[in-house]
Amino acid sequence: MQLEKVVAYHKALADPTRIRMLILLADGERNGLELAERLSLAPATITHHAAKLREAGLIGERREKNAIYFSLNEYFLRDGADAATELILRSRGGSEREETKTEMDESRRSGEQARREELEKYRSGVLRSFFDREGRLKSIPAQLKKKLVVLEHLAQKLEAGRKYPEKEINAFIREVHPDFATLRREFIMHQFLFREKEVYELNPVEMWPRWAELS
Amino acid sequence: MQLEKVVAYHKALADPTRIRMLILLADGERNGLELAERLSLAPATITHHAAKLREAGLIGERREKNAIYFSLNEYFLRDGADAATELILRSRGGSEREETKTEMDESRRSGEQARREELEKYRSGVLRSFFDREGRLKSIPAQLKKKLVVLEHLAQKLEAGRKYPEKEINAFIREVHPDFATLRREFIMHQFLFREKEVYELNPVEMWPRWAELS
DNA sequence: GATCTAATTAGATTTATGTCTAATTAATTG
DNA sequence: CAATTAATTAGACATAAATCTAATTAGATC
Numbered sequence: 344m345q346l347e348k349v350v351a352y353h354k355a356l357a358d359p360t361r362i363r364m365l366i367l368l369a370d371g372e373r374n375g376l377e378l379a380e381r382l383s384l385a386p387a388t389i390t391h392h393a394a395k396l397r398e399a400g401l402i403g404e405r406r407e408k409n410a411i412y413f414s415l416n417e418y419f420l421r422d423g424a425d426a427a428t429e430l431i432l433r434s435r436g437g438s439e440r441e442e443t444k445t446e447m448d449e450s451r452r453s454g455e456q457a458r459r460e461e462l463e464k465y466r467s468g469v470l471r472s473f474f475d476r477e478g479r480l481k482s483i484p485a486q487l488k489k490k491l492v493v494l495e496h497l498a499q500k501l502e503a504g505r506k507y508p509e510k511e512i513n514a515f516i517r518e519v520h521p522d523f524a525t526l527r528r529e530f531i532m533h534q535f536l537f538r539e540k541e542v543y544e545l546n547p548v549e550m551w552p553r554w555a556e557l558s
Numbered sequence: 559m560q561l562e563k564v565v566a567y568h569k570a571l572a573d574p575t576r577i578r579m580l581i582l583l584a585d586g587e588r589n590g591l592e593l594a595e596r597l598s599l600a601p602a603t604i605t606h607h608a609a610k611l612r613e614a615g616l617i618g619e620r621r622e623k624n625a626i627y628f629s630l631n632e633y634f635l636r637d638g639a640d641a642a643t644e645l646i647l648r649s650r651g652g653s654e655r656e657e658t659k660t661e662m663d664e665s666r667r668s669g670e671q672a673r674r675e676e677l678e679k680y681r682s683g684v685l686r687s688f689f690d691r692e693g694r695l696k697s698i699p700a701q702l703k704k705k706l707v708v709l710e711h712l713a714q715k716l717e718a719g720r721k722y723p724e725k726e727i728n729a730f731i732r733e734v735h736p737d738f739a740t741l742r743r744e745f746i747m748h749q750f751l752f753r754e755k756e757v758y759e760l761n762p763v764e765m766w767p768r769w770a771e772l773s
Numbered sequence: 774g775a776t777c778t779a780a781t782t783a784g785a786t787t788t789a790t791g792t793c794t795a796a797t798t799a800a801t802t803g
Numbered sequence: 804c805a806a807t808t809a810a811t812t813a814g815a816c817a818t819a820a821a822t823c824t825a826a827t828t829a830g831a832t833c
Contacts, residue, residue, distance in 0.1 A: 346574055346577060346578070347574065349571070349577060350571075350572060350573065350574050350577060353568045353569075353571040353572040354568075354572040354820095356564070356565075356568040356572075356642060357565060357568040357569040357571075357572040358565065358820085358821080359561055359562065359565050360821080360822095362561060362564060362565060362642075362645070362646065363561070363762055363764050365646045366645070366646050366762075366764040366765065367764050369646050369647055369648075370764075370768070374779075374780090375779065375780060375781095376778085376779060376780085381763075381764075384822080384823095385822070385823055385824080386779075386780065386781085387780085387781075387782080387822080387823070387824080387825095388821075388822055388823075389780090390780065390781055390782085391781095391820090391821075391822080392821085393780095395820095406830090408778090408779090408830075408831060409777090409778060409779050409780080409829065409830040409831055410778080410779055410780085410830095411779080411780070415646070417647065420642075420643055420646060420647070421643055424639035424640070424642060424643055425639070427571060427577075427635075427639060428635055428636055428639055430577070430581070431577065431580045431581050431584050431630070431635060432584050432632065432635070433584075547578055547581075548596075549578050549581040549582050549585075549596075550581065553585070569790095573790085573791080575791080575792095589809075589810095590809065590810060590811095591808085591809060591810085599792080599793090600792070600793055600794080601809075601810065601811085602792080602793070602794080602795095602810085602811075602812080603791075603792055603793075604810090605810065605811055605812085606790095606791070606792080606811095607791085608810095621800090623800070623801065623808090623809085624799065624800040624801055624807095624808060624809050624810080625800095625808080625809055625810085626809080626810070
C-alpha cells in the first residue's frame, strides 16, 4: 500500500552507507567493485545495499562486460520525498483552526460535544436512508459526503490487516449491492482499500477520508 | 554531521507506526493515550516512538494537566525531505555529460586517462607552490580551486571517523599555518569537516568538494 | 574449455529495533 | 495525603538489519 511504499522509501535512505552510495552515484555511474573500494566495504555488502536501493527504485543498473554499473534514479529520489509529505499532510488543511485545548473553556468543550452528537445524527440519518432493513444498499449516494459515510460504514465491516482476494471483495460488496465494480473502485479511490495485484486490503483508518469536515 | 542528520530523519520515518502517528497528528494535537488507543498499541510503545520523532524534530509537545499533547512539526517534515535530496544531489550538476562507458571508445578512454594525469599535475603544482619544504603552508590560496586542493591535501592527513576536540584541530592546523581560525572555518565551509559542539570530525570523502570540475 | 573478473548467494555474527508487561514517576483532584 | 490518570522507565523478547567470509554463479577472454 501507499503506507508501506513510503516506509520502504525511508528505510532505503535510513542507512549511512546507502546514502554515501547515492552521493557517489550522483556523480556518475559506478560498478559494484568501485563502490566497494570507495566505501571500504566487501563487495557482498554492496550487493546487499544495492538490493534495497533497487527495491525502492532509487537506482538503475546496466550491464557492461561482466560488470554492473549502478546509477542514481534522481526522479524517484525526489518523488519519494514528496510522496511522504503528501501522505502525511494530505488530510490536514480543511479546518486549520489550530486552537489548542488549553484555550478551550467549558462552554466550548460542550460545543465540541454537541458537534460530535450532531455528526453522529447526520451519519445515522444517511445510513437509515440509504440502507434497507436487510442492510442492503438501496443506491449509491451521489453527494460526496454521504457517499463517504456509506463507504466508511461498509469498510468497517472488513478486517484490518487481512488480505482479500478480488473474489472475496466482490462477494462482500455484492452482499449489499449488485454493482460491485463501481463500489470497489470507490473504495480504492477514496483510500479505504488499496490493491496490490488482485489482492485488496484495508488501509489504516488514519488514511480514510474525513467526511465530517466536508460541507 | 549532515549525513547522520539525514539518516536520523529517514530512520524516524522508516516505520509504519510512526508514519501513522504523524498522519494522526496532521489532523490536530493528540496526547499519548489517545494515540495508543487509535493505533491499538501500549502507551509505552507510543513513548518509544515519540522519542524518535522528537529527536528528528518532527513533533512538538505541550503539557496540559497531566497529559502531554503531541503535534506535527510540519516545517521539519518538509525540510528534512529537502535536506536529503540536497545532500545527495548537491555535487552533481557540473559536467552533466551522462555519457556511458559503453559509448566510450578507446581513444576517448585514453583521453580520460590523459585528463587524470593533467589533474594530478595541476594538483602537485599547486601543492609545490603553496607548501614549503617543511610542509608548512606559505599562504592560503585566494583562488577557490587552488584553495580546495590545499584543504583537501590537509584533510587527508586527518583520520576518518575520529573525533577531534577543538584544541586538537587548532594544533593540527597550526602545525602548517598560524591562522588556524581562518583555515578551520574554511574546512567547515567547504564540508571537509563538520562540527558538533566543539568537536570536529571528517566528513566522508563523497561530501568533499570536487575541485577538478571547477574552471 | 580453462582462466579471470565481477557479482551474487548462503550462512554466521553482532547490533539495532519494535513491542510488550510490570514497576515507577509526575501531576491533578478529591 | 489518598486516589486517579497519564507518561515514562526498565527489562525481556523477537525480529530485522548490517557486515563479513567463503562458496558459487555469470560473463568475457585467452
